Amino acid sequence: DAGVTQSPTHLIKTRGQQVTLRCSPKSGHDTVSWYQQALGQGPQFIFQYYEEEERQRGNFPDRFSGHQFPNYSSELNVNALLLGDSALYLCASSLDRRSYNEQFFGPGTRLTVL
Amino acid sequence: AQTVTQSQPEMSVQEAETVTLSCTYDTSESDYYLFWYKQPPSRQMILVIRQEAYKQQNATENRFSVNFQKAAKSFSLKISDSQLGDAAMYFCAYRIGGGSQGNLIFGKGTKLSVKP
Numbered sequence: 001d002a003g004v005t006q007s008p009t010h011l012i013k014t015r016g017q018q019v020t021l022r023c024s025p026k027s028g029h030d031t032v033s034w035y036q037q038a039l040g041q042g043p044q045f046i047f048q049y050y051e052e053e054e055r056q057r058g059n060f061p062d063r064f065s066g067h068q069f070p071n072y073s074s075e076l077n078v079n080a081l082l083l084g085d086s087a088l089y090l091c092a093s094s095l096d097r098r099s100y101n102e103q104f105f106g107p108g109t110r111l112t113v114l
Numbered sequence: 115a116q117t118v119t120q121s122q123p124e125m126s127v128q129e130a131e132t133v134t135l136s137c138t139y140d141t142s143e144s145d146y147y148l149f150w151y152k153q154p155p156s157r158q159m160i161l162v163i164r165q166e167a168y169k170q171q172n173a174t175e176n177r178f179s180v181n182f183q184k185a186a187k188s189f190s191l192k193i194s195d196s197q198l199g200d201a202a203m204y205f206c207a208y209r210i211g212g213g214s215q216g217n218l219i220f221g222k223g224t225k226l227s228v229k230p
Contacts, residue, residue, distance in 0.1 A: 040223075
């Protein structure tokens with residue numbers, strides 16, 4: 001049973017560029033959440049997708065957008081990259097129908113903005 | 115707003131000894147979950163243990179146990195018989211209860227080193 005997978009593993013971009021990160025949830029999971037983890041910090045919630053719609057959003061600007069596909073996989077897009085966007089981006093999947101839905105995390109994508 | 119505070123940026127323990135990691139949180143909610151996550155140097159976050167706020171009994175998972183003090187809003191993690199593989203970043207996290215939509219709110223983490 002494959003866990004949560006993310007691609008790419010590492011990414012280097014320059015300021016002003018756009019980036020797309022991808023996530024495949026754990027088998028059987030239908031909900032995907034994205035987190036940003038800056039160096040030396042705990043993860044911060046960006047947004048959550050369920051049934052192909054953004055259901056909840058954290059305190060992140062509109063430059064951060066996402067998408068969920070019918071197969072439950074998800075993308076995180078960041079436009080007009082800033083140096084401060086350099087971080088580890090974590091994807092977590094869960095199953096919506098349980099009252100307690102443990103979030104399983106992927107290995108993350110390390111984004112460096114130069 | 116809910117917040118999670120981990121006051122120990124780094125901790126060290128001798129192999130086979132016991133260590134306790136501290137966490138405090140702030141919330142006005144009565145229904146919530148608390149978690150400890152482990153993030154080894156390979157980066158993948160793993161759930162160590164969880165506690166439902168409505169349960170008075172402290173959660174235990176093998177060598178890992180918590181001391182949940184609801185009135186004090188304290189949630190510490192005790193690791194017994196520490197092993198080299200326990201070395202990692204440990205994050206305390208909070209999630210509001212009552213459904214599946216709640217996102218996790220994390221503390222800044224505690225880096226645990228285990229000395230052989």
